[in-house]
Amino acid sequence: MSSKKAKKPLYEQSTQFRHWRFSSSQLENIRTQTNASAVERVKRLLTEESALRETEQTDSPRPPPEEIPYLIADEELALCRYYEAMIRNFPGANFPDEVKATAIVYMKRFYLRNSIMDYHPKTIMMTCLFLGAKTENNIIAISDFLNIIERISREKISRDTIFRHELPVSQSMRFEYAVHHPYRASFGFFLDLQNFTKDLTKLKRIYEKSKEYIGTSLLTELVFIYQPSQIALATIRLATKTLETKLDINGYIRSKFPDKHEKLTDILDDIENTLTNFSPVSKDQAKEIDRKLHFCRNPEKNPNSALSKKRRADKQREREVRKTKRLKTLRDQQKELESVFQ
Amino acid sequence: MSVRSSTTAKSTPKKLSSNGINRQGETPSNDNADEVCPICKNNRYLSPDMKLLVSECYHKMCESCIDRLFANGAGPCPICGQIVRKVNFAIATFEDLLVEKEIKIRKRIAHHFNKRQEDFPSLKEYNDYLEEVEKIAWNLINGISLEETEAKIKAYQQENHDLIAANAQRMLQEEKLAKLVEEQELKEKQSEFEKYQKTLEEERKMKATLKDEFIEELRSSKQTADHSASTSLDIASSGVGMWLGLDREHLDDSMKDYNPAATEYADVDGYTLREKYYDPFTEVLGLSKTGGFNIKFVHERALQAAFSGICDV
Numbered sequence: 001m002s003s004k005k006a007k008k009p010l011y012e013q014s015t016q017f018r019h020w021r022f023s024s025s026q027l028e029n030i031r032t033q034t035n036a037s038a039v040e041r042v043k044r045l046l047t048e049e050s051a052l053r054e055t056e057q058t059d060s061p062r063p064p065p066e067e068i069p070y071l072i073a074d075e076e077l078a079l080c081r082y083y084e085a086m087i088r089n090f091p092g093a094n095f096p097d098e099v100k101a102t103a104i105v106y107m108k109r110f111y112l113r114n115s116i117m118d119y120h121p122k123t124i125m126m127t128c129l130f131l132g133a134k135t136e137n138n139i140i141a142i143s144d145f146l147n148i149i150e151r152i153s154r155e156k157i158s159r160d161t162i163f164r165h166e167l168p169v170s171q172s173m174r175f176e177y178a179v180h181h182p183y184r185a186s187f188g189f190f191l192d193l194q195n196f197t198k199d200l201t202k203l204k205r206i207y208e209k210s211k212e213y214i215g216t217s218l219l220t221e222l223v224f225i226y227q228p229s230q231i232a233l234a235t236i237r238l239a240t241k242t243l244e245t246k247l248d249i250n251g252y253i254r255s256k257f258p259d260k261h262e263k264l265t266d267i268l269d270d271i272e273n274t275l276t277n278f279s280p281v282s283k284d285q286a287k288e289i290d291r292k293l294h295f296c297r298n299p300e301k302n303p304n305s306a307l308s309k310k311r312r313a314d315k316q317r318e319r320e321v322r323k324t325k326r327l328k329t330l331r332d333q334q335k336e337l338e339s340v341f342q
Numbered sequence: 343m344s345v346r347s348s349t350t351a352k353s354t355p356k357k358l359s360s361n362g363i364n365r366q367g368e369t370p371s372n373d374n375a376d377e378v379c380p381i382c383k384n385n386r387y388l389s390p391d392m393k394l395l396v397s398e399c400y401h402k403m404c405e406s407c408i409d410r411l412f413a414n415g416a417g418p419c420p421i422c423g424q425i426v427r428k429v430n431f432a433i434a435t436f437e438d439l440l441v442e443k444e445i446k447i448r449k450r451i452a453h454h455f456n457k458r459q460e461d462f463p464s465l466k467e468y469n470d471y472l473e474e475v476e477k478i479a480w481n482l483i484n485g486i487s488l489e490e491t492e493a494k495i496k497a498y499q500q501e502n503h504d505l506i507a508a509n510a511q512r513m514l515q516e517e518k519l520a521k522l523v524e525e526q527e528l529k530e531k532q533s534e535f536e537k538y539q540k541t542l543e544e545e546r547k548m549k550a551t552l553k554d555e556f557i558e559e560l561r562s563s564k565q566t567a568d569h570s571a572s573t574s575l576d577i578a579s580s581g582v583g584m585w586l587g588l589d590r591e592h593l594d595d596s597m598k599d600y601n602p603a604a605t606e607y608a609d610v611d612g613y614t615l616r617e618k619y620y621d622p623f624t625e626v627l628g629l630s631k632t633g634g635f636n637i638k639f640v641h642e643r644a645l646q647a648a649f650s651g652i653c654d655v
Binding site: 012187190200229257 | 612
């Protein structure tokens with residue numbers, strides 16, 4: 001019965017705890033690395049592309065690949081933020097908070113190792129939302145989903161676009177679909193605080209406010225850095241402050257975590273700072289980045305680019321060569337067989 | 343085991359040869375129930391022991407008739423009048439006497455005309471020779487200019503006396519070789535058969551010991567018969583149990599005291615679960631009346647979420 005090694009709580013055995021926790025400096029390192037390798041790759045491919053274009057004809061003026069202002073890591077992050085906010089404010093389909101939160105986390109995890117120069121965040125956003133609806137047990141038919149998208153953006157998206165991106169997204173997340181959000185933890189504090197205060201209507205308001213803050217926290221780096229329970233407690237504390245209630249939340253924290261409340265307070269302060277200083281990415285900013293992105297997108301991923309046309313032609317030629325080779329060997333064998341009977 | 347096989351090995355060739363004789367003797371007599379001896383008109387229905395033999399001139403008659411007719415040495419055949427002897431009567435291999443005759447003649451010719459292709463300078467000459475031999479055989483079988491043909495054979499025999507002898511010798515040797523090869527093959531087959539028998543025997547023995555062990559275990563163990571039956575079945579069924587990790591011998595130690603009912607996780611502490619909470623969010627869903635649903639579990643899960651990982655730095 002007694003196991004030899006110490007058991008860990010359920011949360012600490014989750015993939016989120018084991019694989020998706022980073023410090024802010026680690027995050028920055030990963031992002032700059034991803035960005036640098038993407039820029040190097042795109043530059044190489046664009047040079048190839050422009051060489052191909054010169055042999056054909058020049059239809060639209062494009063700057064040479066060396067002079068293109070490539071996106072930096074911060075710009076990539078900002079555009080991602082913009083689309084994450086779009087998920088959060090997704091108007092159709094009545095998705096619950098968990099679905100949207102999961103989709104946002106998927107997007108964050110995806111762009112940790114991928115660049116928006118390879119995959120445009122618009123398609124990834126839709127794929128993540130569709131995937132999140134599935135993993136959070138809120139399944140929506142692909143046709144209904146596409147109808148909603150079309151109604152909102154007046155843009156027709158084929159189902160293949162979403163299906164084609166499901167695998168790269170899943171792979172980049174290492175197929176770790178389970179995400180723990182602060183929402184449930186916040187509800188837990190709402191319940192536990194009932195031991196601490198008698199004013200239940202106020203507590204309810206605090207809880208509802210904290211949910212708003214959790215929504216904001218999803219648009220920051222906090223989900224990578226802190227635990228859901230920590231974020232939940234910070235949002236509750238922030239809500240008590242902003243609602244100007246008389247609830248002594250610091251007293252509650254002190255009484256609940258007597259030996260660790262100092263460290264915990266530091267964490268909560270940091271989260272609070274991030275949340276209060278949060279400012280969403282404006283549409284103009286996003287447009288500006290998108291305009292830049294237009295010139296430095298990976299031509300391999302664009303089916304109309306000269307490079308991907310060439311790749312396709314190469315593949316086709318290779319297939320034909322293989323086919324003729326196979327036919328030739330078949331014919332040789334046939335001849336050999338026939339020569340036996342002559 | 344080995345004794346039995348050696349006796350079979352010795353007896354097999356004998357059996358084969360005796361079989362051959364039996365077949366030769368039985369086939370003509372058994373097949374035709376209404377065979378009649380042309381001399382005494384005795385038929386098989388009346389005397390089942392009747393044996394029809396064939397004369398030199400290819401005429402059938404029963405044994406008793408032969409005994410009666412040729413008791414005093416050679417005499418004329420009652421059908422064609424040719425002088426025949428008792429010794430020259432033989433058991434017919436074929437029912438059709440024409441075939442019997444042809445085979446006899448061909449045997450005789452082949453004995454004399456035993457030249458081979460190597461003895462001729464070209465294929466054409468060999469073919470001519472074969473043509474000639476065939477003509478002689480045809481003449482003899484159908485009785486065309488018998489004397490001339492016989493003379494031809496005699497002349498040929500004298501002419502090629504040495505070659506015939508040499509070829510005969512060679513044939514004999516070849517036959518010997520073929521026989522040796524055949525014997526070798528037979529031996530191999532025998533040994534293979536023995537091996538197969540041995541494996542069968544071993545398998546049988548193993549099954550028996552397994553069964554004995556199982557019975558012994560049943561007798562000595564305190565477990566119920568049902569349980570031990572299932573485990574022994576796992577072991578016996580060709581390693582499937584081992585693959586599934588059900589084989590007791592191959593269970594590693596950590597799995598031995600594994601309790602699937604025990605939780606794998608450490609408890610989350612820091613909270614006490616109350617019987618009742620103010621909960622305007624879950625209660626509106628009206629789930630509390632659903633079978634198997636208890637709002638307590640929702641609350642406990644939320645509290646666990648709130649207090650897990652909170653002190654992680």
